[in-house]
Amino acid sequence: MELKIPVHSKCIAAAIVRVSFGLSLLFVGLVHYMTFTAFRGMVSEDLAALSVLGTIWAFILPALMIVGGALLVIGMFPEIAAWTAGIAIGSIPAGMLLKSVLSGLSLSSTMPAAINAMIFLLVYLVVVKSSSCCSGKDGCCSSK
Numbered sequence: 001m002e003l004k005i006p007v008h009s010k011c012i013a014a015a016i017v018r019v020s021f022g023l024s025l026l027f028v029g030l031v032h033y034m035t036f037t038a039f040r041g042m043v044s045e046d047l048a049a050l051s052v053l054g055t056i057w058a059f060i061l062p063a064l065m066i067v068g069g070a071l072l073v074i075g076m077f078p079e080i081a082a083w084t085a086g087i088a089i090g091s092i093p094a095g096m097l098l099k100s101v102l103s104g105l106s107l108s109s110t111m112p113a114a115i116n117a118m119i120f121l122l123v124y125l126v127v128v129k130s131s132s133c134c135s136g137k138d139g140c141c142s143s144k
Helices: 009-034 036-044 048-074 079-102 107-134
Strands: 005-006 140-144
Touching: 009 048, 009 079, 009 107, 036 048, 048 079, 048 107, 048 140, 079 107
Parallel strands: none
Antiparallel strands: 005 140
């Protein structure tokens, strides 16, 4: 595999955002496993009859974050990176708001986490859209 180094400012910025976002996602996934008991409880609580699914999702979500983040950092398998990171981040606002539907939690309890995840989703969208910058098709990278 040939290492492509960005040579244009737009591509340099895209690479920095991609790596920073990937590392952030990777680290969040690792912290979730490091504090797994508390994380599992947070994910499964207030899901009423679906709390078992929340517990299962607590095992899967950090893995998706770690895989997606690592792939974004190394810039390989962009489709797998997009799917894993997107499913992980996209599930957070949906899951938080589902808690309001199932348990009657007020939106003031679930919206802050949902909004934080939406911000992550917006950054994810920017990262995925700009990931093709250094595909070699646009000539913005030099081979090293």
